[in-house]
Amino acid sequence: MNFTTLLTITLCFGLIGGIARAQPGVTYTGTEGPGLGKRIVFLSGDEEYRSEEGLPMLAKVLALRHGFTCTVLFAINPADGTIDPNNQTNIPGMAALDNADLCVLQWRFRELPDADMKHFVDYLQRGNPIIGLRTATHAFAYARNPRSPYAKYDWQNQDWPGGFGRQVLGETWVNHHGDHGKQSTRGIINTALQTHPILRGVTEIWGPTDVYGVAHLPRDAAVLVWGQVLQGMRPTDPPLAGPKNDPMMPLVWVRDYAWENGRTSKIVTTTMGAATDLESAGLRRLLVNACYWAVGLGDAIPAAANVDYVGQYQPTPFGFGKFKHGVKPADWQ
Numbered sequence: 001m002n003f004t005t006l007l008t009i010t011l012c013f014g015l016i017g018g019i020a021r022a023q024p025g026v027t028y029t030g031t032e033g034p035g036l037g038k039r040i041v042f043l044s045g046d047e048e049y050r051s052e053e054g055l056p057m058l059a060k061v062l063a064l065r066h067g068f069t070c071t072v073l074f075a076i077n078p079a080d081g082t083i084d085p086n087n088q089t090n091i092p093g094m095a096a097l098d099n100a101d102l103c104v105l106q107w108r109f110r111e112l113p114d115a116d117m118k119h120f121v122d123y124l125q126r127g128n129p130i131i132g133l134r135t136a137t138h139a140f141a142y143a144r145n146p147r148s149p150y151a152k153y154d155w156q157n158q159d160w161p162g163g164f165g166r167q168v169l170g171e172t173w174v175n176h177h178g179d180h181g182k183q184s185t186r187g188i189i190n191t192a193l194q195t196h197p198i199l200r201g202v203t204e205i206w207g208p209t210d211v212y213g214v215a216h217l218p219r220d221a222a223v224l225v226w227g228q229v230l231q232g233m234r235p236t237d238p239p240l241a242g243p244k245n246d247p248m249m250p251l252v253w254v255r256d257y258a259w260e261n262g263r264t265s266k267i268v269t270t271t272m273g274a275a276t277d278l279e280s281a282g283l284r285r286l287l288v289n290a291c292y293w294a295v296g297l298g299d300a301i302p303a304a305a306n307v308d309y310v311g312q313y314q315p316t317p318f319g320f321g322k323f324k325h326g327v328k329p330a331d332w333q
Helices: 004-017 051-065 095-101 116-124 132-136 165-168 281-293
Strands: 028-029 039-045 069-073 104-105 129-134 185-189 203-205 222-229 248-258 264-270
Touching: 004 104, 028 051, 039 051, 039 095, 051 069, 051 104, 051 281, 069 095, 095 116, 104 116, 104 132, 104 281, 129 132, 129 165, 132 165, 132 264, 165 264, 185 248, 203 281, 264 281
Parallel strands: 039 069, 039 104, 104 129, 129 264
Antiparallel strands: 028 069, 185 203, 185 222, 222 248, 248 264
């Protein structure tokens, strides 16, 4: 056994030992790397794209490979403590945001109790950054409590048009621009911005999810990657001919959002992000780079960040009702 292998095994055992067992969710504590001292909170909770699988994998990479301390929170069935993406109102541990440097969000149609939601809103209004994946554009739906002080975050809000998604991230839910489940996505890097730190070392990006429609992107958003609709579900499939790719839809963009209190948050949004999309090393590298950039470590982004999995990663295909039943947060150790 060589030294590199021994070191990797040692770090893996250290990582497992660093998991917080007394807190909701699961925490992976990095031991070395540029991210030391920076805390990232991952918020999983969607019914279709297996964020409860993809986000723990990404958190492990950022902890073990790059030194960040990463906490992943889950939608939980309160009756038995298992992960239940269909539960839209119960995500224990939101207080973890009180000391976070970055939030990575992948919710869909959530409506948390006001006391829990307050941690999220307070985090943002301190001018902290956020990275939104896939369904984060329509993260909130306030059908149960339309008089909540946070009801304006609803994806269909009219007074704050498009709610949190459009106002903060840059877009709310519009449509499936590609044919969902039949046409996959190739990421095309915007050559005008190819030197942006988030794109450092990023080459091929492909995922089996389809391109989302984007119709209201604000002028201050800088598109880093465009979404090319492919004819089929393989990365080697050719692009679809016709108007679906002329022009292409934004796939990854960045912007700043200024809050009413004068503070500004860095925003990174991508309409990719299914657990199966994250099998793309290019997408993982882009997201790892985005975490560095969002917390002010853009100069420390490696030429080709290590995005190798920590352990095995075999994500469940996307689809409603396909999540693994009986899994608890501790099982992600």
